[in-house]
Amino acid sequence: MTLAELKRYAEVKALLHKAVPVARRVLGENHEVTLKMRWTYAMARLQGHTRDREAVTTLEDVARITRRVFGGAHPMAVGVDRALRNSRDVLAARETQ
Numbered sequence: 212m213t214l215a216e217l218k219r220y221a222e223v224k225a226l227l228h229k230a231v232p233v234a235r236r237v238l239g240e241n242h243e244v245t246l247k248m249r250w251t252y253a254m255a256r257l258q259g260h261t262r263d264r265e266a267v268t269t270l271e272d273v274a275r276i277t278r279r280v281f282g283g284a285h286p287m288a289v290g291v292d293r294a295l296r297n298s299r300d301v302l303a304a305r306e307t308q
Contacts, residue, residue: 215251215258223255241280243287249273250291257298267302270295 214223227248234245250273256266274295277288 212247212251215255218258220255220258223251227252227255241276243281246273246277246280246287246291250294253298254294257301264302267295267298270298 214226231245231248231252234242234248238245249269253266253269253273256263256269270291274288274291277285277291281288283289283292
C-alpha cells in the first residue's frame with residue numbers, strides 16, 4: 212500500500228505479481244488481505260503505463276467477491292466499486308482513441 216501511495220507502480224506490480232498467488236493459496240480467495248492485494252495490483256496496472264482489460268477484469272472479480280463476503284455497504288466494497296467504475300471509464304476512453 213505504501214508503494215502505491217508513493218506512486219511506485221512498477222515496484223507494486225513486481226511485488227504483488229509474486230505475492231498475490233501466495234496469498235490466494237495460503238489465505239484463500241475470500242480473505243480480506245488477498246482481496247486488498249488484488250485490488251492494489253489491479254490499480255497499479257491501471258495507474259502505470261499498462262491500462263489493460265485484465266486489470267478491469269480483476270477489479271470486477273474483486274468487487275463481486277467483496278460484495279458477497281462483506282456486503283455491498285462495506286467500505287471496501289464501496290471503494291472497489293468506485294475504482295471499478297472509474298477504471299471502466301478509463302478503459303472505454305482508451306479504446307475509443
